[in-house]
Amino acid sequence: MGQISSQSVRMTSPVCVIVVGAGSRGEIYSHFASIHPGRLKVVGVADPRKFARTKLQQQHKIADENVFEDWHSIVEREKFADAVLICTPDRLHKEPAVAFAKKGYHILLEKPMATTAEDCTAIVEACTQSGVMLSVGHVLRYDPVIHKIKELLDAGVIGDVIHIQHFEPVGFYHFAHSFVRGNWRNEKESSFALLAKSCHDIDLIHHWAGARRCVKVSSFGSVSHFGKQNKPTGAADRCLDCSIEKNCAYSACKIYLDRVKQGHTGWPVSVICPSSLPDIESVTEALRTGPYGRCVYECDNDVCSNQVVNLEFEGGLTAALSMVAFTEDICKRKTTIYGSKGELSYDGHGIRVFDFLTQRSTKHTAHSNAPGHFGMSGHGGADYHLIDAFVSAVASNNPSLIRSGPEETLLSHLLVFEAERSRLEGSVVYCADISQS
Structure with missing residues (x-):
């Protein structure tokens, strides 16, 4: 199946959505409404942070009565949108997802679904029961x-x-930004x-394995390098105060301040100033007082920096995943x-298929029609295609347009x-x- 285009679904009025969690992901997904105002309209926002919700309100001209500090206030009202984009922190996914499903809202839920298997199951059950x-x-x-890979396998x-x-x-x-200093460190x-x-x-x-059920799994991993035992002699607790930070690859001055000085205010700089737009002054203050200015060897991180997962599926298919923090490439699978x-x-760019019979190689690629400026997140056009598919599915009442639906994602x-x-x-x-549905 090819990419869903903006012309693939005819509609007389835009899909109306409420953004719950106006951080980086909520802002990225809702940006679709600025590109295609005839297809998507952001009519509400909920976020406890005044700067974040006000910024989104101004971007989409949301009425004051539809701006909330707490999503509970939205659920208490009569339903006033078609769908909700839930982009809250990971541990705050289950409660709003279940509540909005019961209220009849279609849901785009940021990954992971939830932080326990029980909560993931509860979300799927609520959506299924509410239709x-x-x-x-x-x-x-x-x-x-990546979608082309599945087509070739099939x-x-x-x-x-x-x-x-x-x-x-x-x-x-x-890894230093997100998993040592940042929101996913602990x-x-x-x-x-x-x-x-x-x-x-x-x-x-799991998707590439097709209908085959996974029967066995094993995994190994640990927290490597980022700990007090590896803190260099003479290093300070904060990079701004550190006399040897210039010799540290993980210096917050390099990761954030140097980028701002070069005019770069996108990720990761964009997420470290919770109450203002990033500039030299606000980033310096964030590094002086906030979590992103800490020495990477003095943080409360406890999540694996390297991990392998081995899986065996029915019919003898095996799979191995390696996740490593210490790489030059950023998320280029x-x-x-x-x-x-x-x-x-x-290889992160294109696909090469080698045929054993002919001993010839064939190259395959696929092109995105996403606007170039939509790749703010590092996922390139994939963010665009995800929200495009969701909007199309809601507009046409056709869940088959969603590639990451409830049952398979739960598995x-x-x-x-x-x-x-x-x-x-x-x-x-x-x-x-774990059985196939």
Whole structure:
């Protein structure tokens, strides 16, 4: 199936949405309304942070009566939109998702669905019982080139799939930003790294495996390097006060201040100033007083910096995921899929298929029609295609346009929880309780 275009669904009025959580993800998804005002209209926002909700209100000219500090106030009102975009912190997904589903709103829910298997299941049950659509923010499913991989596998170009080797390079400064200093550094405050970062990747592996059920999973991983024991002699607790920060690859001055001085105010700089737009003064203040200015060796991080997951599916198909923090590439996944008739490899740009019979290689690619300025998040056009598909699905009442719907996404999330259980218990987990719907 090709990418859904803005012309694929005819409608007489735009889909109306409420944004719950006006941070980076909420702002990115709602930007679709600025590009296609005839297809999407943002009519409400809820966020406890005044700056974030006011910024979104001004961007979309939201009426004052539809601006809220707390999403509970929206649920108490009569339904006044078609759908809701839930982009709250990971641990605050389940309650609003269930409440809005029961109120009859279609839901785009940022990944991960929730931080426990029970909460993920409860969300799916609420959406199913209420008859509302659920799209989970697995943006990689909507990347045109990655989607092409699934089309090629389904077409049988490499025969029966035997093994999937998938690598996720998180990126050295991305990991320091998000998983050492940032919102996803501590499991009690957010979730474990495999769920927060790599549920995308387990979802892709599960998707590529097709109808075959996963029967066994094992995982190993740890927190490497980012700890007090590796703090250099003479290093200060904050980078602004540190006499040796120039010799540190993870210096907050390099990651944030240097970027602002060069005129770069997008990610990751854009997320460290919660109450103002980023400039030299606000970023300096954020590094002086906020979490992003801390020495990476003096943080409360406890999530894995490197982890492997091994999976066995019915029929003998095996798969291996490696997630590593310490890489030059930032989230540029690489995949090789080995089949009975050939080999498919993806290098983060294009696809190469080698045919065993002819011993010839064929290159494949796919093009995105997403506006260039929509790639604010590092996912490129995939964010655009995800919200495009969701809007089209709601407008036409056609959930088949959603590639990351409730049942399959729940199954892949359950695999993530089983993989983490394996890591913690040091044992192979048999997935007898995870059944295909």
